[in-house]
Structures are given as C-alpha cells and as structure tokens.
Amino acid sequence: MIWQPELTAVTVILDAAPEGYDGAKAVDPLTLGALLADRAGIDGRHVVVADAAGEHRLLLRDPTPGRPLAAIVPLDKDFVTRIASLLRFHRLIAGKRTGPLPRGWPLTAIRASRLELMLRALDLRLAGATYREIAIALGREEAAHLSASDFKNSDSRSFAYRLVRDATAMLKGGYRKLLRIR
Numbered sequence: 001m002i003w004q005p006e007l008t009a010v011t012v013i014l015d016a017a018p019e020g021y022d023g024a025k026a027v028d029p030l031t032l033g034a035l036l037a038d039r040a041g042i043d044g045r046h047v048v049v050a051d052a053a054g055e056h057r058l059l060l061r062d063p064t065p066g067r068p069l070a071a072i073v074p075l076d077k078d079f080v081t082r083i084a085s086l087l088r089f090h091r092l093i094a095g096k097r098t099g100p101l102p103r104g105w106p107l108t109a110i111r112a113s114r115l116e117l118m119l120r121a122l123d124l125r126l127a128g129a130t131y132r133e134i135a136i137a138l139g140r141e142e143a144a145h146l147s148a149s150d151f152k153n154s155d156s157r158s159f160a161y162r163l164v165r166d167a168t169a170m171l172k173g174g175y176r177k178l179l180r181i182r
Helices: 079-093 109-126 131-137 141-145 148-152 155-171 174-179
Strands: 011-016 035-041 044-049 056-060 069-072
Touching (some): 011 079, 056 079, 109 131, 109 155, 131 141, 131 155, 141 155, 148 155
Antiparallel strands (some): 011 069, 035 044
16 A cells, blocks of 8 residues: 555655744644555655545655644646645645545546456466457457458457557556556
8 A cells, every 4th residue: 555656646745844834733644534544664654544525645754743744745747736636635634625636536437447458458368368369358249250351450459459558568567657647
C-alpha cells in the first residue's frame, strides 16, 4: 500500500512547517475520518483517508504528533493536479465538503475494463496462444470462421494485437502511467 508520491499526483505531501509559521496546524490523520491505510515507510507515513467524494492520499514526511505541518507541492507537470488534491485536503481539515477527485482519478470503468482485457490477452499470449485464439477467448468468436488471410486483415486480429502490445508495454514499466492523471 506504500506508493511513490512522485508518481501519484493526487498524494498530498506534508512535512514540518518552517520556523515562523505560527498559524500552521498539526494534522492527526486519526481525526480526519476512517483510515483505509496507514503504513510507515522509509520516506514517512503513508495514509489513505476515506471520504464519500473520494479518498485522500497523504504522505507525512515528518509524522511527529502535534507538529505543525506545511504542504510540499513540486513544480512539475502534475502541479495542477497536486494543487487540486491539496485544496480538497484543505477543505477536509476545515470541515467543509471536499468536492470530487481531480479529473481522471481513479480509473474510469471503461479504462479498468480495457486493463482487464489487456491482462487476459497478455496471459494468453505468454501461455503460447495465437492472436486468433486470444481474439476468440476475449469474445470475438467470428475470428474462428475467418480464413488466414481474412483474419490477418480483420478487426479481431487488430483488437487482440493491440491488447497484447499495450499490455507488454505496461509490463515493461508503462504501468506507472496508471498513476498519472490524464
């Protein structure tokens, strides 16, 4: 359950507030709501707080209880998503309605369904299945009745090939893109 916050743009990173910020508040995750996860890692305490509008992912780099905290927002390509997540979290600690998760997080039902198909296609391919066998196993029964040349140019073959290609790319490290907001 420990994730890399640099890859998960919806993670709010909290650390000890600098000296002189007397208005900074301490945050006790136990008072924020039900905790879906609470794990200590080498980089701090990883917490997932339940919220009806969507969970909050936090990394407390300095988990000292009662210590005033400040947010760290890296100036990277996910800056806008990080700010949106921070604003949701700020509304949570202020006792207000947090609003929806940033667009693109979590996976849509369609994207999750395609990922499932990709995994099934890759499993079949790694087990030695042909693209025709993969297409048939994934619901393209018409592939069984096509000649070799017709199958080669068919939508069923393209469907199976794209699933295997994309799943192989994920296997080689592309899975990290799942953590990025689109």
